Amino acid sequence: MDYVILSMTLLAVGIYGLVTKRNLLKVLISIEIIAAAASMNFVAFASMVGGSLGQAFLILALSVDTTLTAIIIALVVVAYRDLGTIDIWALSRLREVRAARRRGKRR
Amino acid sequence: MISYEIVFTVALVVSTFLAVHLEESVHAVASFGFMIILLSGLYFSLGAPFAAVFQLAIGVGTLAVFFLAGEMLASKKEPTQRLRGKLLGVLAAVILSLPSIALSVTPNVQINSKGVPFSEALWGLRGLDVAAQGFVILVISMGVAIILKRRRS
Known part of the structure; x- marks a missing residue:
């Protein structure tokens, strides 16, 4: 059993989701997976060395991760309220359409 | 004999992969929940009970938010995924989990420190x-x- 390779596997799965999925919720889950893969190393290496400093660092990392999730969820909800979709491609297209409309109004 | 760590590892990779692979948002979030529980169990087996409990507590809160967001934001016409696609995802995840069971890149360092x-x-x-x-x-x-x-x- 090697926890470093396990962590790399989880990282690869997270990057796969981040690159291929268009749903914002899936992208958020992928970010969570990447964060879990990174923070797993704290515990894995701390168990090798001995001591509890790795656990303390993991707790700090998880808190940061959770605040990040809160911010992204808020942005997702705002995007859904404004534009009615959570598809990343549709969101970028809608943004372009809005910018074009604004330019048209100015003229 | 298969150790419980190996079972945990395979289940962790499968649930992680399914959390990304499944099309239905609620199913993906449920799979993500399994991942959190298995990760917590893995931390516990590594001798980090505080980290395990903290991961579980944080994960439960995150899951609640994800479930609500998934229900609220999921479109009515969510694409349905065939069983064959799901099974292929499970198979791919099991194959992905093999290197972490079979290979080892971490040097076998013995440090005799009790730590803090x-x-x-x-x-x-x-x-x-x-x-x-x-x-x-x-x-x-x-x-x-x-x-x-x-x-x-």
């Missing part, structure tokens, strides 16, 4: 970080509330 106890590590060594992080979390939660309130008005 958890309370000393958290409050003695990183106490200032914990306090600062509490402040940061408070500011961020206020910021999120302001974003949502402003948009609603």
Whole structure:
């Protein structure tokens, strides 16, 4: 059993989701997976060395991760309220359409 | 004999992969929940009970938010995925989990140090970080509330 390779596997799965999925919720889950893969190393290496400093660092990392999730969820909800979709491609297209409309109004 | 760590590892990779692979948002979030529980169990087996409990507590909160967001934001015409696609995903995940079971890149280092106890590590060594992080979390939660309130008005 090697926890470093396990962590790399989880990282690869997270990057796969981040690159291929268009749903914002899936992208958020992928970010969570990447964060879990990174923070797993704290515990894995701390168990090798001995001591509890790795656990303390993991707790700090998880808190940061959770605040990040809160911010992204808020942005997702705002995007859904404004534009009615959570598809990343549709969101970028809608943004372009809005910018074009604004330019048209100015003229 | 198959050790429980190997079973945990395979299940962890499968649930992680399914959390990304499944098309239905609620199923993906449920799979993500399994991943959190298995990760917590793995931490416990590594001798980090505080990290395991903290991961579980944080994960449950995150899952609740994800479930609500998944139900609220999922489109009515979510594409249905065939059973064959799901099974292929499970198979791919099992194959992905094999390197972590069979290979080893970590050097076998034996360090005979008892280290510091958890309370000393958290409050003695990183106490200032914990306090600062509490402040940061408070500011961020206020910021999120302001974003949502402003948009609603």
